[in-house]
Amino acid sequence: MSIFDSWLDVRNRLLASPAFQRWASAFPLTRPIAQKRARELFDIVAGFVYSQILFACVRLKLFEILAEGPQSADALAKRMALPPEGAIRLLRAAGSLRLVAVCEDKRYALGELGAAMIGNPGIAAMVEHHAMVYSDLADPVALLRGEVERTALSSYWSYAANTDAANVDEQSIDGYTALMSDSQSLIAGDVLDAYSLKGHKCLLDVGGGDGTFLVTAAKRWPHLKVILFDLPAVAERAKARFQREGLADRATAVGGDVMRDPLPEGADVVSLVRVLHDHDDDEALAIIKAARRVLPTGGTLLVAEPMSGTPGAEPIGDAYFGFYLLAMGSGRPRTPVEIDNMLRLNVFDPVRLVPTVRPILTRLLAATRMA
Ligand SMILES: CC(C)=CCC/C(C)=C/CC/C(C)=C/C=C/C(C)=C/C=C/C=C(C)/C=C/C=C(C)/C=C/C=C(C)/C=C/CC(C)(C)O
Numbered sequence: 001m002s003i004f005d006s007w008l009d010v011r012n013r014l015l016a017s018p019a020f021q022r023w024a025s026a027f028p029l030t031r032p033i034a035q036k037r038a039r040e041l042f043d044i045v046a047g048f049v050y051s052q053i054l055f056a057c058v059r060l061k062l063f064e065i066l067a068e069g070p071q072s073a074d075a076l077a078k079r080m081a082l083p084p085e086g087a088i089r090l091l092r093a094a095g096s097l098r099l100v101a102v103c104e105d106k107r108y109a110l111g112e113l114g115a116a117m118i119g120n121p122g123i124a125a126m127v128e129h130h131a132m133v134y135s136d137l138a139d140p141v142a143l144l145r146g147e148v149e150r151t152a153l154s155s156y157w158s159y160a161a162n163t164d165a166a167n168v169d170e171q172s173i174d175g176y177t178a179l180m181s182d183s184q185s186l187i188a189g190d191v192l193d194a195y196s197l198k199g200h201k202c203l204l205d206v207g208g209g210d211g212t213f214l215v216t217a218a219k220r221w222p223h224l225k226v227i228l229f230d231l232p233a234v235a236e237r238a239k240a241r242f243q244r245e246g247l248a249d250r251a252t253a254v255g256g257d258v259m260r261d262p263l264p265e266g267a268d269v270v271s272l273v274r275v276l277h278d279h280d281d282d283e284a285l286a287i288i289k290a291a292r293r294v295l296p297t298g299g300t301l302l303v304a305e306p307m308s309g310t311p312g313a314e315p316i317g318d319a320y321f322g323f324y325l326l327a328m329g330s331g332r333p334r335t336p337v338e339i340d341n342m343l344r345l346n347v348f349d350p351v352r353l354v355p356t357v358r359p360i361l362t363r364l365l366a367a368t369r370m371a
């Protein structure tokens with residue numbers, strides 16, 4: 001046993017002992033740490049319950065109602081079509097989670113976290129969508145053992161389980177494209193603030209969905225031409241979106257399967273926004289190679305997605321996205337170093353981690369194509 005192993009053994013025996021736990025909770029110097037650890041463990045145990053309280057708030061449109069101004073429990077009960085006791089139970093629970101605030105006159109108002117939900121409607125869309133995620137995660141052990149034939153998420157993200165991605169059904173495309181578009185507003189601004197496209201002429205967004213990222217980029221940089229590549233049925237939706245936004249003169253959308261079809265030529269910067277983590281390593285490498293083929297020497301590849309091992313947000317990468325993608329049946333979150341290695345293998349060098357303001361939502365790697 002190494003010294004480290006012996007130390008771990010002693011520490012864990014101590015931490016596991018109820019007598020030590022009681023002592024540490026009472027002794028003034030260890031008390032704050034013991035309470036913090038107990039709370040951390042409790043929050044993991046209770047996470048699903050907290051999530052369902054948020055789910056009820058979203059379903060009942062509580063935050064939209066409170067955005068009109070503080071209201072009494074009775075008035076809120078009527079607006080949410082809940083019996084008064086049910087409304088008070090929900091309001092107190094949401095209050096304890098800072099989703100709702102209790103005013104001195106016993107009226108209820110938006111809490112700090114509820115107010116943040118109003119500013120980002122994409123979060124509510126994700127919360128609604130989690131009904132599917134939680135049903136898939138009901139038996140996590142079976143998922144880990146690969147014993148689950150078909151999950152709700154693998155049907156929802158119809159390209160994930162489909163070997164012929166170009167033939168996915170139109171209805172599923174509407175669902176996931178709308179969800180991605182809603183949540184893209186949290187990402188696009190952060191990526192475009194972090195990396196300036198001033199010096200680029202033409203941006204190709206691979207797996208660009210309905211074009212929300214490119215519309216934001218094109219509006220910010222009026223000189224920029226933009227090209228979207230996605231499955232044919234998705235690219236059709238982007239084409240219509242570009243027309244509606246009055247961008248048809250400098251925005252085009254091309255349909256195809258990145259695993260089979262060549263990407264459109266002409267871009268000096270290619271972006272992969274929330275695309276690589278959907279794919280297992282062999283497919284992720286194929287996407288990087290496809291980008292390499294169309295980029296000129298000195299061209300840039302941008303990879304933007306939530307990543308593993310983000311300081312201060314460790315569970316978002318490996319716990320949330322790790323298990324989300326497990327349920328989806330394809331892909332994994334990667335550390336910046338893992339993606340960096342994949343890029344360098346494919347003649348992208350140097351690779352730079354560009355700081356984003358909210359690394360918990362997305363990180364960004366910018367890589368240069370070598371000769
Ligand atoms: C002035 C006053 C009153 C106070 C000062 C103190 C102060 C500075 C307070 C801060 C207030 C503030 C600005 C709060 C901001 C809060 C924000 C921006 C919160 C954002 C939260 C974002 C969340 C919860 C995002 C959730 C995103 C999820 C769950 C995304 C899931 C994505 C999935 C599943 C993607 C799937 C795609 C696939 C398949 C993996 O490719």
Ligand SMILES: C[S@@+](CC[C@H](N)C(=O)[O-])C[C@H]1O[C@@H](n2cnc3c(N)ncnc32)[C@H](O)[C@@H]1O
Nearest residue numbers: 159165180184207208209230231257258273274
């Ligand atoms: C998770 S979504 C991200 C969408 C968008 N970039 C965003 O961040 O909002 C992944 C996108 O990749 C597209 N996609 C998946 N497999 C593909 C393939 N084989 N060829 C082209 N696009 C594909 C999907 O249709 C979807 O629009």
